[in-house]
Amino acid sequence: MTTCDHSWLPKASCDGSCVHAGGADAGRRLVVWIRTSVRVVMAVILAPGVPLLAVPIPGRSHVQRFYCRLMLRCFGVRISLSGGPIRNLKGVLVVSGHVSWLDIFTIGAVLPGSFVARADLVEWPAVGRLARVMKVIPIDRGSLRRLPAVVHTVAERLRAGHTVVAFPEGTTWCGLAYGPFRPAMFQAAIDAARPVQPLRLVYRHRDGRPSTIPAFVGEDTLLRSVRRVITARRTVCHVHVGSLQLPGDDRRALAGRCEAVVRAHQELPGAPAHVLAA
Template sequence: MSAVEHAWLPKATCDDSCVRAGGDRPDRPALATLRAARRIASALVLLPLVPFLAVPLPGRSRVQRLYCRMFLRCLGVRITVSGGPIRNLRGVLVVSGHISWVDIFTIGAVLPGAFVARADLVDWPAVGLAARIMKVIPIDRASLRRLPLVVGAVADRLRAGQIVVAFPEGTTWCGLAYGPFRPAMFQAAVDAARPVQPLRLTYHHRDGQPSTVTAFVGDDTLWQSLSRTVRARLTVVDVEVASLELPGDDRRELAARCEMAVRGPAIQRYRHQPALSA
């Protein structure tokens, strides 16, 4: 269904111009192609190991983090972690901005958990297999009536002591611009009386300039996003761990606190659309 029929659907204003704005510096085509072929070949070697991540063995969380970090390294993506310590707590809702399918592996390398993700994600090559292993909670963005069921499923998992990861923007943005945090998913933390861990994901090039090569926006296909990522010289993603937020009893107030923790003082600068009640 179209966004015209459902005005409440989150819709980013990002397009190809955003991706070009934070693209990689031009490189010799032959060198970029060789780099891409080597990285894709390395990633394909790791794919057969994905099913082993579901084996319930001691230390599985550590293995999942290591696997995600290795997979990103194969793609030419390095991770740095800054901010506060990562607390070993059960039943935490993890939230961050959403830029790319790469976010799944980035957060998986730091705080692996079950992801709330678009329902068709499980059908994607490679990413879909990882999503099933991580017990993704599917959400149909075109069906507002099913949203309470998803929120209830997230709350149940939080009560059971699981870590759940959600992207409250509801869609992907390029990383140079951002959307508002929708409060709906925060209701799960309120209902389960469990804390929220905000994470700030920042992608940049080796020289520190903002990067959009991993972005998955507009008319992008998965292959186009992957191709930009593996052809780039190096992409660095910094995961900044903000302070835990207690749930309180107001999902909108909780969403606002977490958005401020993720965006900081730049929150008003990057808002390109008004927040909706969902």
């Protein structure tokens, strides 16, 4: 992952040294090969169904959730959910920390909506196709002067009653370290007078240890990242639904409140959770 170098760009201190594959199945190459082959075949079978997500049918959000959960299964990822109830409100800005391309499927399985994402995301195979179908709002991180237009587009979507998902850190982190929430996207919620729903995503190994396998940082490539995830024994993403935040009139204060909600639940010892089944 490389971007144009500008002094104002969000930069993560994470790189390839943060990513540890784990090696739970070392010495069991046949098991890994069979498991990986099954997952790849499942993903190939499901891929043609992506355009169905764009069909304006009743209950489309339920179809999106179900489809994203199936795709996560193909990658060997399960979801556990904790925290407050998921409110099906119209026009909500969903914000979360950013670790991986998997975040798109994970949030899509919980609160599907339009994503604000890197402009080059639409060039990626499979993930890019899904992003286009889900009407991704592209943001060019190398062009600060285009940011107001993106904020305006997000505000318009919120006013129209759509759910929009943004990653206020502005770049990906490994999941063990994280960056501050930038306030720009929160201006859209203020302009549209719509609430913000903070989510916390925590990726773990099957035994509960923190996992950096899904991390997409540094000079990592999409192919290498996908291979790392799909060959892992199992990854569990713990999704914590934070308290809904009213917009107010100060984007920095709103960003600070949402960041505090997300970071307060970085560790969830003993928190009630249930696993979402596809």
